Amino acid sequence: MSADESIETLLKWASNNSITLNGIQPEVLPGRGIGILATRDIKAGEDILQVPTPLLRTFDSTPKTIVSRLAGATVHAILATALSLDMNNPPEDFLPWKAVFPTKADIQTLMPLCWPLELQDLLSDTSQDLLSKQRAKFEKDWALVSKSYPDMSREDYQYAWLLINTRTFYHTTPRTKKSLLKDDRIALQPVADLFNHSPDGCTVSYSYQGFTITTTKPASKGEELFIRYGFHSNDFLLTEYGFILESNTSDSVCLDKYIKPLLNKEKKSMLDGRGYWGRYMLGRDGACYRTQIALRTLVLRESQWLMVLDGLRGEDVDQDAVNAILLKALRQYLKDIEVVKAKVNDASTGDITRNTLRDRWQQIQDLIEATVKEIA
Ligand SMILES: C[S@@+](CC[C@H](N)C(=O)[O-])C[C@H]1O[C@@H](n2cnc3c(N)ncnc32)[C@H](O)[C@@H]1O
DSSP, rough: OOOOHHHHHHHHHHTTTTTTESEEEEOOTTTEEEEEEEEEEEEOOOOEEEEEGGOOOTTOOOOOHHHHHTOOOOHHHHHHHHHHHHHHHGGGGGGGHHHSSHHHHHHHHHOOOSHHHHHHSOOOOHHHHHHHHHHHHHHHHHHHHHOTTTTTOHHHHHHHHHHHHHHOOOOOOHHHHSSOOOGOEEEEEETTTEEEEEEEEEEEEEEETTEEOOOSSOOOOOEEEOOOOOOHHHHHHHHHHOOOSSSSOOOOOOOHHHHGSOOHHHHHHHHHTOOSSSSOOEEEEEHHHHHHHHHHTSSSSSHHHHHHHOOSGGGGGGGHHHHHHHHHHHHHHHHHHHHHHHHHSSOOOOHHHHHHHHHHHHHHHHHHHHHHHHHH
């Protein structure tokens, strides 16, 4: 079946199952799988999609035979197991939804968790940190699931696990709030899972009847409509969702690798004691307050530094000295980026992955260069 035919089948199934699409239509979009387009001019505040509760895949809707075999598992692990079983042996009613999921090959290309180690090593430090946490989560889930389902293949399970990772919505209800941990309050929902992300996307709300997606601004016919997955940097979006935004107001770069080595034991303990150790970020507005505070330990005596923290010493007084240290660190970062970019060019991988890595490093370089230009 072609992608267009799959969408048509999904829409018929959606209509038979009381999913309401109001002025929208899923379509295949270059470079981002399927997305949702406006089929007419839409006003701000219109409900454009409603998905009834009985269609959600949640902890409560998972067959009890699965749940009872996975005692102690996360809801992510449970939903992934149920999804993996259904993907391999789809019930009739699941077929139209299954047909619009990205393929296993798509997920393996897009998601860094599936990449070979040589490529994972070419991610930014922030992405690598997030990835190692994600990997630990996956391995823990898989260790438990593979014991209860010895015939399930790791590759199939990882595919389902990543579908859950990239497509679920927070599902906070009085009931889930009472019985589940925050990370376990998740739901997979048909059609709504076809919305791509934008920081200024539509709002998502839940009531007893189901999920509703509502526009926050007008959209013209043919325009893509988005939802907001969260205020995320591109390193986060890449690791957790397998894509980066061209322009992202929430983007930032971590400078820990370049700032931490400058701080000896004494400075570390000064910073640690006051909650300022690590997470030195550079955003569109330059280096964050934490970075500024950390670098001030290098140009001030402790008593002067404490005065800055207490607001008794103006931040401008030492800014030139702080900027000089920051500049040196940023210039080193820029040199290192040239080396990584060359490795990305030489890496044996397909165009999609190479371009994503290349674009990400270019964005990081641009962010750093903007600050260098500002303070040099
Ligand atoms: C909830 S799904 C959205 C629908 C998805 N495009 C599809 O074809 O099924 C999330 C996935 O869509 C893709 N995606 C979401 N927002 C995107 C964007 N702004 N640009 C590119 N890809 C995006 C990523 O692959 C992400 O993991």
